[in-house]
Amino acid sequence: MRSVSQDLSTTSYALLGLLVFDGSPSPGMTGYEVKQRADKTLRFYWVSPAMSQVYTELERLARFGLASSTSDVPGQRRARRYKITALGQQRLEQWLAQPEVDFPTLKHPVALRLLMSGLVGPERARTLLEGYLDQLASRRADLLQVRGSLGEAESLRYPAMVADWGLDYYDSEARMVHELLVRLRPAGTAATDPGPTNLGQSAGPVSPR
Amino acid sequence: MRSVSQDLSTTSYALLGLLVFDGSPSPGMTGYEVKQRADKTLRFYWVSPAMSQVYTELERLARFGLASSTSDVPGQRRARRYKITALGQQRLEQWLAQPEVDFPTLKHPVALRLLMSGLVGPERARTLLEGYLDQLASRRADLLQVRGSLGEAESLRYPAMVADWGLDYYDSEARMVHELLVRLRPAGTAATDPGPTNLGQSAGPVSPR
DNA sequence: ACAGCCATGTAACTCGTTACATGATTAC
């Protein structure tokens, strides 16, 4: 649709972004290293593509002249290393300057299940949310470690801001889930499970037309 | 991988969930109506599938016996209506009861761009975040309307909880983005754009090994 | 008569995943 010559997916730009952070004096990154970097950082705000996609994506960037691949053969080990090119950096900057940015996409299996938890009752909803709290804590710990490794250096200012954003997000989620757990057990109610409520089933239409 | 006979995608279960909320006395929903419902609610926590996918997905559910399709021909207008079956509801409940739930996936183009904003400077980062604030406000307004339509009815308790969760999420985002905007313009700094910082480029490796 | 909504579907394609296949190097 966008007629700026060949168009890249957001994931391509994300990988290009990983290459740009590698810096000029470096000999470049192997696909393997790119994947590791993606696992460490990209996964929190985007996705970490599968290894196979990393390789095909890097080859694509090279084909478009946005990355240079240098076949590196020190002993015997084949290891292709990729660096961002001037053209690649130019394209990345163009992309960053684009005024129209898609709204974030959230795929939230926990919220989706909570939505329908009337079918299975509050006990299940509770364990669902508690499980999510555990996952959140573990994710937060991972991200906190990343944040720590970024430090306060001026050159890593933006990555640090994004990491802080992520930590704040996890904290907000945890806070809200705690609140929901409270709502799930109102003051006077005993600990006994009242069983599933019916979702308006056979009790008239839920949303009146 | 999961050997519970034919397995459905989360999107299938989400659509099944839309059907279950339609309630027994209803004649069922058309694909068109399912899509509209998805646009109104599902999109906030999952995705709203394309029309074409809604139709193929509903047909799939019918093929598996999880939804019944009644070809409805009142005048001439062909309109296939779908209702969830007992088997469908059973499968949905099984899915809801599953202990292992995937961690949410966030695709955040704004955070992704902020991460690399060192390449284009704080001015661009600012407009990026301000644009996001606008989008957030509009999204929040949409969701607030949905929340309003849910009211305080006991039968819609869970959907209401999820809507409140969503509103809280949008508020957290807005609060954090404001904070980031403040960080982007530190106290003493003048309004002049200092230009792009280099991301550790030609200034030694960013992450020391 | 024409626009806009209701309604359904097929075809081609993209993005991304898992499974598979291969092999070198390093640490114990």
Add this chain to the structure above:
DNA sequence: GTAATCATGTAACGAGTTACATGGCTGT
């Protein structure tokens, strides 16, 4: 020697999108 990690790739498939094609019904 053998397990873990480094390293690269292909093939098959699934999920989801856009583009396309079709047509009835409703209000102005």
